Structure formats: structure tokens, C-alpha cells
Amino acid sequence: MNARHPRSARPVDRESAGRSGVRDEPADGVLTERSARIVAAHKLLRRARRAEAGEFLAEGAPAVAEAIGAEAESPGTVLEFYVTETAGTRHPELARQAFAAGITVTQVTDRAAAALTDAVTPQGLVVRCALPTTTVSDLLATGPKLLAVLVRTSDPGNTGTVIRLADAAGADGVIVAGEAADPVNPKAIRASAGSLFHLPVVTAPDAADLVAQLGAAGLSVLASTGYTDLELDQADRDGILDLPTAWLFGSEAHGLPPSLIEAADERIRIPIYGRAESLNLAAAAAICLYASAAAQRRAG
Amino acid sequence: MNARHPRSARPVDRESAGRSGVRDEPADGVLTERSARIVAAHKLLRRARRAEAGEFLAEGAPAVAEAIGAEAESPGTVLEFYVTETAGTRHPELARQAFAAGITVTQVTDRAAAALTDAVTPQGLVVRCALPTTTVSDLLATGPKLLAVLVRTSDPGNTGTVIRLADAAGADGVIVAGEAADPVNPKAIRASAGSLFHLPVVTAPDAADLVAQLGAAGLSVLASTGYTDLELDQADRDGILDLPTAWLFGSEAHGLPPSLIEAADERIRIPIYGRAESLNLAAAAAICLYASAAAQRRAG
Numbered sequence: 345m346n347a348r349h350p351r352s353a354r355p356v357d358r359e360s361a362g363r364s365g366v367r368d369e370p371a372d373g374v375l376t377e378r379s380a381r382i383v384a385a386h387k388l389l390r391r392a393r394r395a396e397a398g399e400f401l402a403e404g405a406p407a408v409a410e411a412i413g414a415e416a417e418s419p420g421t422v423l424e425f426y427v428t429e430t431a432g433t434r435h436p437e438l439a440r441q442a443f444a445a446g447i448t449v450t451q452v453t454d455r456a457a458a459a460l461t462d463a464v465t466p467q468g469l470v471v472r473c474a475l476p477t478t479t480v481s482d483l484l485a486t487g488p489k490l491l492a493v494l495v496r497t498s499d500p501g502n503t504g505t506v507i508r509l510a511d512a513a514g515a516d517g518v519i520v521a522g523e524a525a526d527p528v529n530p531k532a533i534r535a536s537a538g539s540l541f542h543l544p545v546v547t548a549p550d551a552a553d554l555v556a557q558l559g560a561a562g563l564s565v566l567a568s569t570g571y572t573d574l575e576l577d578q579a580d581r582d583g584i585l586d587l588p589t590a591w592l593f594g595s596e597a598h599g600l601p602p603s604l605i606e607a608a609d610e611r612i613r614i615p616i617y618g619r620a621e622s623l624n625l626a627a628a629a630a631i632c633l634y635a636s637a638a639a640q641r642r643a644g
Numbered sequence: 645m646n647a648r649h650p651r652s653a654r655p656v657d658r659e660s661a662g663r664s665g666v667r668d669e670p671a672d673g674v675l676t677e678r679s680a681r682i683v684a685a686h687k688l689l690r691r692a693r694r695a696e697a698g699e700f701l702a703e704g705a706p707a708v709a710e711a712i713g714a715e716a717e718s719p720g721t722v723l724e725f726y727v728t729e730t731a732g733t734r735h736p737e738l739a740r741q742a743f744a745a746g747i748t749v750t751q752v753t754d755r756a757a758a759a760l761t762d763a764v765t766p767q768g769l770v771v772r773c774a775l776p777t778t779t780v781s782d783l784l785a786t787g788p789k790l791l792a793v794l795v796r797t798s799d800p801g802n803t804g805t806v807i808r809l810a811d812a813a814g815a816d817g818v819i820v821a822g823e824a825a826d827p828v829n830p831k832a833i834r835a836s837a838g839s840l841f842h843l844p845v846v847t848a849p850d851a852a853d854l855v856a857q858l859g860a861a862g863l864s865v866l867a868s869t870g871y872t873d874l875e876l877d878q879a880d881r882d883g884i885l886d887l888p889t890a891w892l893f894g895s896e897a898h899g900l901p902p903s904l905i906e907a908a909d910e911r912i913r914i915p916i917y918g919r920a921e922s923l924n925l926a927a928a929a930a931i932c933l934y935a936s937a938a939a940q941r942r943a944g
Contacts, residue, residue: 514917542919617814627930
């Protein structure tokens with residue numbers, strides 16, 4: 345919420361609104377936090393409503409820019425772009441690009457924009473997007489070389505961070521398996537820094553079924569776990585990392601379930617050279633995914 | 645704060661207090677949030693007071709356990725151990741170990757324990773510690789092979805995460821350079837998961853002076869930056885990572901200052917294989933520190 349305009353919707357400057365491609369609808373002004381469409385969109389901050397509606401919200405310039413970019417490749421990704429006058433003036437290119445991509449651009453008040461995010465400092469830029477309909481089967485049909493699988497991870501920040509990491513490492517997708525943090529949770533989207541719109545992120549309700557499916561698709565399933573003798577560097581030297589790979593990462597608190605560790609093709613440990621008890625999830629994922637990316641590139 | 649005992653200091657159970665090694669002082673009961681010593685310790689949640697007093701607080705079982713362990717190696721590390729009756733009953737070994745190490749163990753009320761942390765859910769276990777007096781010169785005199793240097797990083801969670809990572813990678817120390825988040829900030833201590841007590845963490849007010857000092861000590865200074873052609877894997881193949889190394893990592897928002905990138909011996913880039921714009925600080929540190937640890941071990 346903007347402290348300078350705590351209650352009043354700002355009047356529409358139609359000339360600048362027109363210049364930046366902003367559409368002011370309804371015709372009598374910008375949408376407020378009481379407008380039916382904003383009230384409906386606000387409910388997407390809850391996971392149950394996202395699943396029901398098949399939609400989610402992404403906030404802030406980086407995520408909005410990547411979402412608009414994704415619309416060109418996958419039409420139907422972005423359903424509506426909400427922007428405040430201030431944010432529209434600061435980022436005129438976003439409204440222009442959205443307009444060019446045929447996305448409905450809707451001017452909203454500061455309070456309406458604040459109602460569409462859980463961020464402490466709302467950015468005034470929010471896109472309402474369609475939940476991806478890609479399934480694990482769709483993803484596997486593309487012949488992926490490198491996948492990151494998060495099993496029952498509970499912190500959405502970690503989920504977003506691993507999506508960003510997987511993108512950086514050139515992975516072909518991220519699978520969120522079992523009861524886990526929602527990858528389109530607002531915190532996950534912030535942590536993914538736009539990467540959510542760069543690579544397929546799919547969910548798999550049953551992690552055991554998933555591992556079978558990954559194996560059937562010819563992927564080598566590697567479990568990242570401290571409870572094994574095979575160190576990452578040795579696995580690299582043995583050529584294990586050269587193969588098409590799905591890495592399994594467990595929750596920060598509990599690691600991977602024993603049954604999945606067992607079901608994997610290999611169990612691999614990142615050595616702890618000092619006295620730390622363990623690495624956190626994001627660090628482990630960074631090291632494993634980059635080791636695989638480098639090995640696969642060396643192997644050609 | 646404990647909802648079940650919102651205002652009253654609980655009476656001391658002298659028998660169980662004796663058994664768990666808890667000292668109830670003053671003699672008439674446990675310390676409350678109004679006791680002069682708790683009021684004084686509470687002020688250590690502020691950075692300025694920590695610097696003035698030369699002391700800091702560490703909360704929660706993992707940090708307390710590591711701090712008590714460090715006391716054996718470096719007497720004077722832990723000045724006092726504050727514990728609630730509930731936490732003392734849950735972790736009797738901590739009070740016993742503290743008592744055996746000659747640490748003053750002080751029973752406190754739930755409200756007093758809550759006053760000694762910024763955590764939403766106080767753990768009832770807090771140690772008051774002496775700020776380390778180790779200087780950069782002391783650290784360099786030990787002939788370190790691997791150091792992590794954080795330059796003007798502003799998020800204490802990142803600082804703690806990199807301390808944990810440096811510990812896991814077997815680094816010999818962490819240096820926090822320039823105006824940066826305090827490594828003994830409560831959030832940094834939580835993120836370090838006890839590693840703060842495993843390896844020297846020192847501060848250097850002037851980052852440029854520090855780089856000169858690192859070079860004079862024979863360390864290869866490597867700047868982690870996206871603005872260079874030399875990729876990490878190439879640097880590894882070239883043997884650059886085999887040398888005694890100090891890695892420089894810049895702030896999440898701004899990276900390293902250009903003058904420091906220039907002053908480093910090498911500028912090294914983690915390749916981005918996908919479409920992510922960058923890696924976050926912790927991921928970059930994980931990949932660089934582990935690459936160095938592995939290279940140095942291979943080189944012997």
C-alpha cells in the first residue's frame with residue numbers, strides 16, 4: 345500500500361495512460377481493491393483457490409517481464425496484467441509489450457495492487473497467469489537430459505531458488521513431487537526470479553510412481569543424500585553424471601524418504617570437508633545440478 | 645513467549661534444577677525479563693551494542709551446542725548460558741556440558757528467554773558469547789588454503805548460509821569486508837547452523853586493503869563475477885583452483901565493486917547454461933567453494 349495515497353483511488357491521467365498502453369476499465373476509472381475482478385484475483389493468493397481456478401498471480405517487474413515474454417512462445421500464459429499508474433510510468437515497456445502480445449492491461453489503484461501480493465512492499469505490477477497444464481509425461485516426451493525433482497520440500501523459497509538454479513544449470517525441467525510447497529506460491533515465484541517462466545515446472549502427486557516413470561523414460565535417477573559412500577566427484581569420474589539424469593532432492597528437515605533413496609539408480613553424497621553437519625537444500629542442488637551440467641557438456 | 649505462562653515467573657524446582665546443572669541466581673528465583681542482566685543482554689540484539697560490549701547472543705539448540713563445544717577449544721567463548729526450565733528439561737545434556745565446561749548456567753523465565761532472541765518461536769536456550777578477537781592478520785598467519793570473502797553483502801541470512809557453506813567445503817575462514825551484514829546478527833547465526841563456532845569469521849572494514857593483504861599473504865584472489873570470459877571449469881582445468889585461494893563474493897543486488905574485480909588475480913564466471921539472468925549469492929558460493937575444495941584435494 346502506498347503511504348501517500350492511503351485510501352483514494354488516484355484519478356486516471358488518460359493521456360499518459362494511453363501513451364503507456366494502459367487500458368482503464370471500467371470506463372469510469374481504475375479498478376480498486378473492491379472491484380469484483382480484484383476481489384476474485386486476490387483469492388488466488390490462497391493455494392486452494394489457485395488449484396480450483398487454474399490460475400496464479402506473479403508480482404514484480406522481473407516476473408512480469410518473463411511472463412509477458414513467455415506469452416509470445418505459449419499464448420494463453422498471461423490472462424491479465426494489472427498495473428498502477430506509478431508502476432506503469434516507471435516501466436512503460438512492460439505495458440507496451442503486454443499490449444503488443446494481446447494481453448489485457450488493466451490499470452489498478454495502489455491498494456488494489458497491494459491486494460494482489462503478499463509482498464511487504466508491493467511493486468504495482470501483477471500478472472494473472474494460467475497454471476501450466478504440462479504433465480510429467482509431456483515433460484518426459486521431450487527427451488530431457490537433466491531434471492531436478494523436489495520431494496516433499498516445504499519451503500516455497502527453496503522451491504523457487506531451485507527453479508532458478510535448474511534454469512541456470514540448463515536443466516530441462518523441475519518436478520515437484522509429493523505433498524510439497526506450491527511452485528506458484530508468491531514466495532516461490534519471487535525466489536525463482538522469473539525462471540518459472542523459462543522451463544517446465546510440473547507436479548507429481550506420488551513420488552514413488554514418479555521414480556518408476558523417470559526410470560522407464562531412460563533417465564538415471566540420482567538421490568542426493570548424506571547416507572551413502574559414493575561421493576559426487578567419484579560419481580563424476582565414473583561417468584555417472586554423463587547420462588541423462590533426474591536428481592532427487594529431499595526436504596530440508598527430513599531429506600529423502602528411505603524408500604526413494606532405495607528406488608534410485610544411485611545414491612550420491614556431497615562430501616563435507618569441514619565440521620558442518622550438512623548443506624542446505626539450495627546449496628546441495630546448486631552443486632549437484634552444476635556438476636551434471638558440466639559433465640554432460642564435457643561428454644558432449 | 646510462552647502462552648501458558650504469560651506473566652508469572654515460574655517457581656524454581658530446586659531438585660530438578662540441581663540435577664540438570666542449572667544454577668538459580670539470584671537465590672530467590674529465576675531471572676525474569678526485568679532482571680538487570682537480562683535487560684543488559686537483550687540490548688545485544690542491536691548491532692551497535694554488540695560492538696560496544698564485545699558480546700553477542702546465539703539462540704537455539706544447534707548454536708548453543710556448538711558454542712559450548714567451542715568453549716573447550718577456546719575458553720572464554722561462552723560467557724553465560726540462559727535456559728528456561730522447559731528447555732533445560734528437554735536438553736539436559738546442554739546444561740550438563742556447559743556446567744562441565746565451567747560456563748555460568750542461569751535459569752530464566754520464558755519471557756526472559758524470549759527477550760534474548762528475535763525468533764518468532766523462542767527456543768528457551770541462549771548463550772551470551774564474546775565477540776571473536778581474531779583479526780585478518782591472525783587468520784592469514786595460519787596459512788589458510790581456502791577463504792570465502794563476502795564484500796558488502798547486506799542479507800544476514802546469506803552471510804550465515806555462506807559461513808555454513810565455507811565450513812562444509814573445509815574452508816579455513818570467512819572474511820566479511822566493507823559495510824556488510826553483521827555475521828553475529830541473530831539471523832546470520834540461525835542460517836550458519838552452528839558453523840559460526842567452527843571456523844574463524846573475521847571482519848575487514850576496508851575491502852581494497854584486504855585484497856592487498858590477501859595477495860601479500862600469497863593467496864590467489866579470485867573474483868566471482870558474471871562480467872568476464874573465464875569460466876569456472878576452464879579455470880579448474882588451467883590449475884587456477886589448485887592454489888591457495890580467497891574467493892570474493894559481492895552483494896546480491898550489486899555484485900562486486902569494479903575496483904575489486906580489477907584488483908583480483910583472476911575474474912571467474914559460473915556459466916549460465918539456461919535463461920536465468922544470474923545465480924544467487926549462496927548458490928554461487930556453493931559452486932565456487934566446492935570447486936576449489938575438490939581441485940585442492942585432487943592437487944594434493
